[in-house]
Amino acid sequence: xxxxxxxxxxxxxxxxxxxxxxxxxxxxxxxxxxxxxxxxxxxxxxxxxxxxxxxxxxxxxxxxxxxxxxxxxxxxxxxxxxxxxxxxxxxxxxxxxxxxxxxxxxxxxxxxxxxxxxxxxxxxxxxxxxxxxxxxxxxxxxxxxxxxxxxxxxxxxxxxxxxxxxxxxxxxxxxxxxxxxxxxxxxxxxxxxxxxxxxxxxxxxxxxxxxxxxxxxxxxxxxxxxxxxxxxxxxxxxxxxxxxxxxxxxxxxxxxxxxxxxxxxxxxxxxxxxxxxxxxxxxxxxxxxxxxxxxxxxxxxxxxxxxxxxxxxxxxxxxxxxxxxxxxxxxxxxxxxxxxxxxxxxxxxxxxxxxxxxxxxxxxxxxxxxxxxxxxxxxxxxxxxxxxxxxxxxxxxxxxxxxxxxxxxxxxxxxxxxxxxxxxxxxxxxxxxxxxxxxxxxxxxxxxxxxxxxxxxxxxxxxxxxxxxxxx
Amino acid sequence: xxxxxxxxxxxxxxxxxxxxxxxxxxxxxxxxxxxxxxxxxxxxxxxxxxxxxxxxxxxxxxxxxxxxxxxxxxxxxxxxxxxxxxxxxxxxxxxxxxxxxxxxxxxxxxxxxxxxxxxxxxxxxxxxxxxxxxxxxxxxxxxxxxxxxxxxxxxxxxxxxxxxxxxxxxxxxxxxxxxxxxxxxxxxxxxxxxxxxxxxxxxxxxxxxxxxxxxxxxxxxxxxxxxxxxxxxxxxxxxxxxxxxxxxxxxxxxxxxxxxxxxxxxxxxxxxxxxxxxxxxxxxxxxxxxxxxxxxxxxxxxxxxxxxxxxxxxxxxxxxxxxxxxxxxxxxxxxxxxxxxxxxxxxxxxxxxxxxxxxxxxxxxxxxxxxxxxxxxxxxxxxxxxxxxxxxxxxxxxxxxxxxxxxxxxxxxxxxxxxxxxxxxxxxxxxxxxxxxxxxxxxxxxxxxxxxxxxxxxxxxxxxxxxxxxxx
Numbered sequence: 001x002x003x004x005x006x007x008x009x010x011x012x013x014x015x016x017x018x019x020x021x022x023x024x025x026x027x028x029x030x031x032x033x034x035x036x037x038x039x040x041x042x043x044x045x046x047x048x049x050x051x052x053x054x055x056x057x058x059x060x061x062x063x064x065x066x067x068x069x070x071x072x073x074x075x076x077x078x079x080x081x082x083x084x085x086x087x088x089x090x091x092x093x094x095x096x097x098x099x100x101x102x103x104x105x106x107x108x109x110x111x112x113x114x115x116x117x118x119x120x121x122x123x124x125x126x127x128x129x130x131x132x133x134x135x136x137x138x139x140x141x142x143x144x145x146x147x148x149x150x151x152x153x154x155x156x157x158x159x160x161x162x163x164x165x166x167x168x169x170x171x172x173x174x175x176x177x178x179x180x181x182x183x184x185x186x187x188x189x190x191x192x193x194x195x196x197x198x199x200x201x202x203x204x205x206x207x208x209x210x211x212x213x214x215x216x217x218x219x220x221x222x223x224x225x226x227x228x229x230x231x232x233x234x235x236x237x238x239x240x241x242x243x244x245x246x247x248x249x250x251x252x253x254x255x256x257x258x259x260x261x262x263x264x265x266x267x268x269x270x271x272x273x274x275x276x277x278x279x280x281x282x283x284x285x286x287x288x289x290x291x292x293x294x295x296x297x298x299x300x301x302x303x304x305x306x307x308x309x310x311x312x313x314x315x316x317x318x319x320x321x322x323x324x325x326x327x328x329x330x331x332x333x334x335x336x337x338x339x340x341x342x343x344x345x346x347x348x349x350x351x352x353x354x355x356x357x358x359x360x361x362x363x364x365x366x367x368x369x370x371x372x373x374x375x376x377x378x379x380x381x382x383x384x385x386x387x388x389x390x391x392x393x394x395x396x397x398x399x400x401x402x403x404x405x406x407x408x409x410x411x412x413x414x415x416x417x418x419x420x421x422x423x424x425x426x427x428x429x430x431x432x433x434x435x436x437x438x439x440x441x442x443x444x445x446x447x448x449x450x451x452x453x454x455x456x457x458x459x460x461x462x463x464x465x466x467x468x469x470x471x472x
Numbered sequence: 473x474x475x476x477x478x479x480x481x482x483x484x485x486x487x488x489x490x491x492x493x494x495x496x497x498x499x500x501x502x503x504x505x506x507x508x509x510x511x512x513x514x515x516x517x518x519x520x521x522x523x524x525x526x527x528x529x530x531x532x533x534x535x536x537x538x539x540x541x542x543x544x545x546x547x548x549x550x551x552x553x554x555x556x557x558x559x560x561x562x563x564x565x566x567x568x569x570x571x572x573x574x575x576x577x578x579x580x581x582x583x584x585x586x587x588x589x590x591x592x593x594x595x596x597x598x599x600x601x602x603x604x605x606x607x608x609x610x611x612x613x614x615x616x617x618x619x620x621x622x623x624x625x626x627x628x629x630x631x632x633x634x635x636x637x638x639x640x641x642x643x644x645x646x647x648x649x650x651x652x653x654x655x656x657x658x659x660x661x662x663x664x665x666x667x668x669x670x671x672x673x674x675x676x677x678x679x680x681x682x683x684x685x686x687x688x689x690x691x692x693x694x695x696x697x698x699x700x701x702x703x704x705x706x707x708x709x710x711x712x713x714x715x716x717x718x719x720x721x722x723x724x725x726x727x728x729x730x731x732x733x734x735x736x737x738x739x740x741x742x743x744x745x746x747x748x749x750x751x752x753x754x755x756x757x758x759x760x761x762x763x764x765x766x767x768x769x770x771x772x773x774x775x776x777x778x779x780x781x782x783x784x785x786x787x788x789x790x791x792x793x794x795x796x797x798x799x800x801x802x803x804x805x806x807x808x809x810x811x812x813x814x815x816x817x818x819x820x821x822x823x824x825x826x827x828x829x830x831x832x833x834x835x836x837x838x839x840x841x842x843x844x845x846x847x848x849x850x851x852x853x854x855x856x857x858x859x860x861x862x863x864x865x866x867x868x869x870x871x872x873x874x875x876x877x878x879x880x881x882x883x884x885x886x887x888x889x890x891x892x893x894x895x896x897x898x899x900x901x902x903x904x905x906x907x908x909x910x911x912x913x914x915x916x917x918x919x920x921x922x923x924x925x926x927x928x929x930x931x932x933x934x935x936x937x938x939x940x941x942x943x944x
Binding site for chain 2: 346
């Protein structure tokens with residue numbers, strides 16, 4: 001007797017159509033929604049029962065609660081008025097790829113546990129090596145390779161731990177040092193702490209917020225002479241605060257001289273490299289051991305789709321490989337296949353490459369370049385307006401599509417402006433502190449953001465910023 | 473001008489229906505498919521182009537390639553004849569929840585970045601504390617809490633790294649020791665290596681493959697006297713090889729006496745605890761610091777849905793917390809909310825709780841208990857048949873729904889039998905080595921497995937095993 005609690009395939013078909021309608025309606029109305037919800041801590045919990053239901057509930061009841069309980073607590077990251085943080089791109093093609101992956105429900109931990117899951121992933125990540133102008137030897141067909149992880153924090157922690165493991169014969173982890181600029185993402189400090197490094201050195205930056213490589217060189221020498229063990233350095237291509245670019249080539253040369261693992265965090269800006277005109281910012285990648293970026297930020301692929309490339313896959317595999325009896329199989333023993341469970345901390349893995357494959361084919365390279373270029377042009381235009389207006393100051397270069405500015409009148413005016421913009425409801429920006437300055441980060445990159453949405457943002461900025469008082 | 477490369481919401485609706493049909497048809501025919509694909513390494517790659525397309529391709533072309541290129545390389549984990557590894561449960565309700573999550577595309581890294589994503593997760597994981605009979609103080613409303621991770625390997629590595637970090641004042645990581653039984657999952661050895669432990673001690677087991685706690689106690693004492701630093705011990709409730717159960721209470725007492733972090737890996741068997749009759753196997757959980765199981769194994773929720781509980785959330789948060797300028801917000805500063813990015817290595821996170829919420833409501837507790845009990849009954853019946861037949865030997869107890877057996881005639885016969893079963897195509901088992909014995913693991917737990925599928929397996933076993941030669 002079949003399990004009576006399962007929906008039949010035909011019931012799934014009916015409810016699947018309903019869910020597709022629900023998503024299509026959401027996508028069609030996303031720009032009309034108030035981005036940030038009006039809820040206080042505990043409000044959503046208070047609408048949910050204290051216990052799971054004992055008996056099954058119908059799909060209509062679940063959908064009603066999705067609308068009435070969950071939706072009032074959703075922050076609408078997919079609104080075209082989303083200029084906060086970095087974007088978390090989604091797209092119809094990617095959602096369809098996610099559906100296929102969920103429907104198949106395969107585990108790609110080994111090649112043999114679903115060969116297509118591994119080979120499609122290797123192929124699309126090899127495609128991206130060419131699309132992004134990355135070093136050819138990073139392909140799985142050469143000595144490197146790419147793998148999909150959840151977030152940049154996972155990839156960065158992983159390579160820092162691998163670098164520490166490989167340096168074990170140089171001394172205790174407590175004496176090991178990881179380096180990055182003082183603008184580096186918090187995942188580096190956190191990843192190094194979790195990986196057991198004794199120290200993380202945050203190196204100073206120049207006036208464009210790029211790492212001062214001369215200072216890096218001096219610090220490494222000083223650490224060596226005080227008995228510490230320099231092990232890893234992370235360069236950023238596009239920092240989180242201002243999308244600053246570290247001098248990858250210079251850092252790479254210092255890393256090579258000092259036998260440091262050189263990791264590059266290009267979480268956001270790596271996506272821009274699909275347009276050749278931005279590749280000036282990734283000069284020196286042949287001097288890199290590992291590199292990570294998020295197709296889920298600005299390449300129309302739903303989270304999670306962090307991508308880690310390694311120039312040489314052996315250190316990763318040597319650190320992570322184990323072969324318990326229940327996973328032994330002929331394909332692995334042949335050495336002819338990739339077993340991705342040796343490439344990350346997770347063992348099981350979803351078929352995440354499917355959504356990326358759907359996106360690359362649905363948009364083509366030209367569609368993705370269009371997206372990046374249109375966002376960068378919109379950001380440039382906004383920056384030009386801000387830069388030409390004495391009420392505002394740009395606080396950093398804007399090589400990609402993030403514009404950071406402040407009100408010339410100072411922090412109070414800037415903070416009030418950010419609050420007023422976000423209070424409008426249909427636009428979201430990130431207020432933050434940069435050094436002593438309150439600034440506003442405007443990240444143009446949500447999948448559906450067009451000129452009209454940046455115009456709306458400009459109007460809010462313009463309306464809510466008082467004229468400069470004339471000095472007489 | 474809107475980006476012309478996006479599907480419109482109505483185009484998404486059309487293609488979404490097509491994808492729902494594709495999934496419904498797949499679910500309706502899953503039992504008729506050959507489980508393991510007939511592909512050699514490189515076959516799928518050879519069918520894919522060397523470069524991503526320059527121009528967009530239509531959805532029909534993508535779907536055609538999904539059928540013609542991807543499907544021939546898929547291993548059908550969702551076949552009801554799947555008895556290999558452990559199951560990777562999926563269900564129509566879970567697929568619908570995945571769809572909703574993909575459609576919303578929110579980032580739940582902070583409470584404030586989508587409050588419902590955090591509160592629904594906390595609530596459903598609190599529900600599971602009651603449903604599974606876990607200690608009440610593991611709820612987020614008390615001093616513990618649960619969080620969804622990708623796989624058990626992630627959770628286990630994380631707690632081992634946290635335990636190492638907190639023990640830093642006791643000495644260098646190279647002197648630290650993590651303990652588990654010699655039947656423990658490979659993620660413990662790998663996680664400890666990546667976390668920088670100097671040693672992993674694999675403790676011997678009794679004749680039921682449960683950890684010999686007296687040996688654990690002696691080993692800890694010996695390690696202490698030789699200057700090493702015992703830091704963490706992992707107990708298994710349901711090992712991967714044979715679903716053996718370690719003596720959690722005894723290990724917990726030893727851990728408490730020695731100030732060890734006590735982690736429990738209940739990856740598979742944790743799901744069974746929704747039925748009170750299995751809770752005898754989790755006696756002693758009040759002596760545990762962290763506990764992990766996979767709802768994606770045997771609770772009808774699509775991968776990834778690993779769940780980590782901690783008895784006290786402070787060590788986790790203290791180790792992982794950072795607060796860069798761009799993430800500062802009033803809700804976090806109030807201390808009234810959970811920010812899940814402080815609970816795991818990833819920063820960004822999908823709204824994975826949605827699919828679990830859909831499953832718990834669609835099946836109700838009674839539907840989930842039905843699933844577990846029906847699988848355990850089928851496994852018991854198979855074990856009874858095997859045990860009563862002189863051609864076979866059960867090689868370990870079967871407290872849940874995994875049956876491990878061998879042919880009495882020896883390893884060659886066992887290996888030939890496993891190969892014959894898997895060659896049939898509609899059934900998959902895992903052949904492995906247990907000590908000196910070749911054995912066959914039969915894991916009854918795929919979402920759609922019913923009596924007829926176990927009957928089919930039994931017929932294959934019966935047909936392909938020669939009669940015992942009479943001794944005269």
